[in-house]
Amino acid sequence: MKQRDIFTKTRKEAPSDEVSNSAKLLIRAGFINKEMAGVYDMLPLGLRVLKNIENIIRVEMNAVGGQEIQMTALQDPEPWKKSERWEDEHVDNWFKTNLKNGTELGLAFTHEEALTRLMTNHINSYKDLPVYAYQFQNKFRNELRAKSGIMRGREFLMKDLYSFSSDKDEHDEFYDKMKQAYMNIFEKVGIGERTYLTFASGGSFSKYSHEFQTICDSGEDKIFYSEEKDIAINDEVMNAEVMGDLAIERDSLKELKSVEVGNIFSLGAKYSEALDLIVDDKNGKRSPVFMGSYGIGVGRLMGVVAETFADEKGLVWPESIAPFRYHIVNLLSDSSTSDALYEDIKKTGADVLYDNRDLQAGAKLKESDLIGIPYQIIVGKSFTESAKVEFINRKTGDSENLTIKELMAKI
Amino acid sequence: MKQRDIFTKTRKEAPSDEVSNSAKLLIRAGFINKEMAGVYDMLPLGLRVLKNIENIIRVEMNAVGGQEIQMTALQDPEPWKKSERWEDEHVDNWFKTNLKNGTELGLAFTHEEALTRLMTNHINSYKDLPVYAYQFQNKFRNELRAKSGIMRGREFLMKDLYSFSSDKDEHDEFYDKMKQAYMNIFEKVGIGERTYLTFASGGSFSKYSHEFQTICDSGEDKIFYSEEKDIAINDEVMNAEVMGDLAIERDSLKELKSVEVGNIFSLGAKYSEALDLIVDDKNGKRSPVFMGSYGIGVGRLMGVVAETFADEKGLVWPESIAPFRYHIVNLLSDSSTSDALYEDIKKTGADVLYDNRDLQAGAKLKESDLIGIPYQIIVGKSFTESAKVEFINRKTGDSENLTIKELMAKI
Numbered sequence: 001m002k003q004r005d006i007f008t009k010t011r012k013e014a015p016s017d018e019v020s021n022s023a024k025l026l027i028r029a030g031f032i033n034k035e036m037a038g039v040y041d042m043l044p045l046g047l048r049v050l051k052n053i054e055n056i057i058r059v060e061m062n063a064v065g066g067q068e069i070q071m072t073a074l075q076d077p078e079p080w081k082k083s084e085r086w087e088d089e090h091v092d093n094w095f096k097t098n099l100k101n102g103t104e105l106g107l108a109f110t111h112e113e114a115l116t117r118l119m120t121n122h123i124n125s126y127k128d129l130p131v132y133a134y135q136f137q138n139k140f141r142n143e144l145r146a147k148s149g150i151m152r153g154r155e156f157l158m159k160d161l162y163s164f165s166s167d168k169d170e171h172d173e174f175y176d177k178m179k180q181a182y183m184n185i186f187e188k189v190g191i192g193e194r195t196y197l198t199f200a201s202g203g204s205f206s207k208y209s210h211e212f213q214t215i216c217d218s219g220e221d222k223i224f225y226s227e228e229k230d231i232a233i234n235d236e237v238m239n240a241e242v243m244g245d246l247a248i249e250r251d252s253l254k255e256l257k258s259v260e261v262g263n264i265f266s267l268g269a270k271y272s273e274a275l276d277l278i279v280d281d282k283n284g285k286r287s288p289v290f291m292g293s294y295g296i297g298v299g300r301l302m303g304v305v306a307e308t309f310a311d312e313k314g315l316v317w318p319e320s321i322a323p324f325r326y327h328i329v330n331l332l333s334d335s336s337t338s339d340a341l342y343e344d345i346k347k348t349g350a351d352v353l354y355d356n357r358d359l360q361a362g363a364k365l366k367e368s369d370l371i372g373i374p375y376q377i378i379v380g381k382s383f384t385e386s387a388k389v390e391f392i393n394r395k396t397g398d399s400e401n402l403t404i405k406e407l408m409a410k411i
Numbered sequence: 412m413k414q415r416d417i418f419t420k421t422r423k424e425a426p427s428d429e430v431s432n433s434a435k436l437l438i439r440a441g442f443i444n445k446e447m448a449g450v451y452d453m454l455p456l457g458l459r460v461l462k463n464i465e466n467i468i469r470v471e472m473n474a475v476g477g478q479e480i481q482m483t484a485l486q487d488p489e490p491w492k493k494s495e496r497w498e499d500e501h502v503d504n505w506f507k508t509n510l511k512n513g514t515e516l517g518l519a520f521t522h523e524e525a526l527t528r529l530m531t532n533h534i535n536s537y538k539d540l541p542v543y544a545y546q547f548q549n550k551f552r553n554e555l556r557a558k559s560g561i562m563r564g565r566e567f568l569m570k571d572l573y574s575f576s577s578d579k580d581e582h583d584e585f586y587d588k589m590k591q592a593y594m595n596i597f598e599k600v601g602i603g604e605r606t607y608l609t610f611a612s613g614g615s616f617s618k619y620s621h622e623f624q625t626i627c628d629s630g631e632d633k634i635f636y637s638e639e640k641d642i643a644i645n646d647e648v649m650n651a652e653v654m655g656d657l658a659i660e661r662d663s664l665k666e667l668k669s670v671e672v673g674n675i676f677s678l679g680a681k682y683s684e685a686l687d688l689i690v691d692d693k694n695g696k697r698s699p700v701f702m703g704s705y706g707i708g709v710g711r712l713m714g715v716v717a718e719t720f721a722d723e724k725g726l727v728w729p730e731s732i733a734p735f736r737y738h739i740v741n742l743l744s745d746s747s748t749s750d751a752l753y754e755d756i757k758k759t760g761a762d763v764l765y766d767n768r769d770l771q772a773g774a775k776l777k778e779s780d781l782i783g784i785p786y787q788i789i790v791g792k793s794f795t796e797s798a799k800v801e802f803i804n805r806k807t808g809d810s811e812n813l814t815i816k817e818l819m820a821k822i
Contacts, residue, residue: 069453076447
C-alpha cells in the first residue's frame with residue numbers, strides 16, 4: 001500500500017490528557033484515535049494489527065475445537081438477575097441503558113449468562129457435550145478510571161470462549177489444553193518469553209484461576225515469579241497456603257510488575273445451576289453442565305505489545321502482527337527504482353508499505369521509525385553512489401547495504 | 412465440518428413472539444438466537460453467512476479506495492451537540508448511558524459526527540483529499556417496535572463508508588462509483604435482479620438521496636418502479652415534481668413492496684461546517700470538505716436474502732454467501748463411502764458440511780432442507796442399489812444420480 005493512500009497523519013504530540021506511553025505512541029503514529037478516556041477508534045494501521053492478533057487467536061481457538069459465534073452487547077436483565085450479577089451492588093462496572101418503553105438493559109461486560117441461557121436450547125444431554133463456543137466481541141466496562149490507554153478500555157474487543165463439559169474430568173482436560181493454546185498465542189504475538197502462567201483467585205468451584213501475566217513496568221498488577229517452576233503467583237493470593245500448594249519457597253520468588261493479558265477460569269456449575277442448564281448425565285441423572293471461561297483482551301494485547309517493544313524512536317512491531325512487513329522509503333527525486341521495487345515486493349505476496357511522498361528525508365525516516373514496521377528499505381544516497389539500498393531491522397537497528405538482487409533474495 | 416461438531420440444534424417451532432418469516436426460519440435452523448426483539452446473536456452457521464456477506468462488501472469497498480477502520484459505539488455528546496443531533500427531540504432512536512461520574516454518553520446509531528471530528532486531525536488541505544473511510548461496526552438504534560427480525564435490529568452490524576471530497580465534482584464522481592459498487596454487492600449476494608436504485612428524500616445539500624430497494628412482500632417500504640428506466644421512486648417522495656425530474660409517466664410505474672438494503676447520501680458541508688472540517692482549497696481559500704455517507708445493513712441483507720429465497724421447506728442460500736457449498740447426508744449404516752467422500756471434497760478446498768449423525772433418514776433430509784445449503788449429496792438407497800449418490804440442487808429441486816467419479820468431476 002502506498003503511504004499517501006492512508007489518510008492518517010503522524011503527529012508530534014499526543015493529546016495532553018493521555019498518560020499511557022503505548023497509547024501516546026499509537027496515537028502519534030496514527031494507529032488509534034482517542035474518543036475519550038478508555039474509548040479508542042482503530043484507524044487503518046491499528047486495525048491491521050488488531051486483525052492480525054485476532055487471526056492468531058482464531059487459529060488457536062479453532063484448533064481446540066472452538067466454534068465461533070457473535071453475541072450482542074445489549075443484555076436482557078433476566079438471566080443476570082438469576083445469577084445475581086445484575087444489581088450495581090454486585091457488579092460495579094455495568095453500563096446500563098433503556099428501551100423506549102422504559103425497560104432497563106445492560107451492555108455486556110462478559111457473556112456467561114446470555115450464553116448459558118442460549119445453550120439450554122441446544123444442549124440436552126451429555127451426548128451433546130463438550131461444547132466450546134467463542135467470539136470476538138466488544139465488551140463494555142464502566143471503569144471509574146481509564147488511564148492505561150488501550151490496555152484498559154471502557155469499550156474493547158475481547159475474545160471470550162466458554163466451555164461446557166459433562167463433568168470435572170472432561171473440563172480439566174480441556175482447561176489444560178487452553179493453557180497451552182494461550183501460551184501459543186502469546187508466543188506467536190511476540191511476548192511468550194515474558195508472559196507467565198500465574199495463579200490467581202478462584203471461585204466457588206476451584207481454589208485458583210489462572211492468569212497470563214506479561215512483565216511490564218507500567219503494569220497495574222504485581223506478581224511473584226518462580227524461575228525454577230516457571231509459574232507465578234498474583235499478589236492477591238500470595239500467602240503461605242498458595243506457596244505450600246505449589247511447593248515454592250518465598251526466597252526463590254522474584255517480585256515483578258505486570259499486566260494481565262489473559263485469564264482462564266473454572267466456573268463449575270455456578271451459571272448452569274442458576275440458569276437451568278441441567279442435562280442427563282452418563283448415568284441417566286440430571287446434572288448441571290460443568291463450565292469454564294477463557295478471556296483475552298485483543299486491544300489490550302495490542303497495547304501490551306506496543307508498550308513492551310517500543311523504544312525512544314517509536315513503535316516496534318513483531319513480524320507476526322505488524323501492519324506491514326516491509327517499509328520502502330524513497331528519498332530520491334527519481335522514484336523509478338522504488339516504484340519498481342514496490343511492485344516486485346507486492347508480487348511476492350508480502351505486505352509492503354511504500355512512502356513515495358514528496359517530503360524531507362529526515363521527516364520520512366523519523367516517521368518510519370515511529371510507525372515501527374519490522375524491515376525498512378531505504379532507497380537514498382547509497383543507491384545513487386553504489387546501486388545499493390539500505391535494509392534496516394527496526395528492532396535491532398542492524399543495517400545492510402544490498403543490491404536489489406540481494407534484497408529480493410531475502411524477501 | 413461435521414454436523415455433530417456444530418452445537419446448534421434445529422427446532423420445529425420458532426419463539427412464539429417472533430413474527431418475521433426469515434427470523435423464524437433462521438432461528439429454527441440454528442443460524443441466529445433471539446435475545447429480545449431486534450437483538451439477535453449470530454450462531455456458527457449464521458456467522459458464516461454474515462462473514463461471507465461482509466467479505467463481498469469489503470472487496471467492493473477496497474476497490475473504490477476505501478480504507479477500513481473501526482470506530483466505537485460509545486459516543487461523546489460534544490460533536491453531536493454541534494450538529495444538533497444529540498437531543499432526543501432531534502433524534503428519536505438514541506440509546507444513552509452514563510459514565511460513573513454521571514456524564515451522559517450515547518451509543519452510536521451512525522458515525523458522521525465522530526468521524527468528521529476525527530478527520531480534523533488528518534485532513535488539512537485539498538491535497539489530503541479525497542478520503543474514503545469505512546467500517547463494519549455494530550450500530551444501536553432504539554426502535555420503538557422491532558418486528559422484522561434481523562431486517563430491523565436494535566443492535567446490528569452495518570457497513571458505513573464516509574467520503575470526504577474537495578468539492579462537489581470530486582464528490583459526484585465518487586458517488587456514481589458507489590452506485591455501481593452497491594449494485595455489484597447486491598448482484599453478488601444474489602438479489603441484484605430484484606434490487607432497484609431508488610430516488611428518496613435528500614437533505615439540505617441535495618434534492619434526492621439514493622436507496623437500494625429489494626422487492627419483498629414483507630417489506631416495510633413502498634416504491635414505484637419504472638421498468639423502462641430501471642429506476643424506482645420511494646413512496647415518500649412520489650409526486651409530480653420527481654416524475655418530472657426523472658421524465659417518468661405515472662402510468663408506466665409499478666407499485667411494489669420492498670425493503671431498503673442500502674442507501675447513499677450526499678451530505679455536502681452539513682457536518683464539515685458544524686464540526687470545523689474546513690481546509691485550504693485549490694484556490695487557497697478555506698472551504699468545508701464535501702461529504703457523503705454510504706450504508707449497508709449487513710445483518711439486514713442476510714435477513715433479506717433469507718426472506719427472498721426461502722421456500723416451504725426452509726432456507727435457500729445463494730452459493731456466494733451460503734455457510735457451506737455442499738451438504739453430504741449419509742443415510743447408510745456403513746458410513747465409509749460418505750467418510751471418504753467428505754475427505755475428498757474437503758481436499759478440493761470446497762466448504763462442505765457432513766451429516767454422519769445416527770438419526771432417522773427423514774429427519775436428516777428435512778433438516779438439510781431447512782438449513783438450505785445449495786447442493787445436497789445424499790448417500791443412501793441409490794448407492795446400495797447402483798453405487799450412485801443423489802446430487803440435489805436445493806433451489807431448483809433438480810436431482811441427478813451420479814457415480815462418485817461423476818460427482819467429483821462436478822466439484
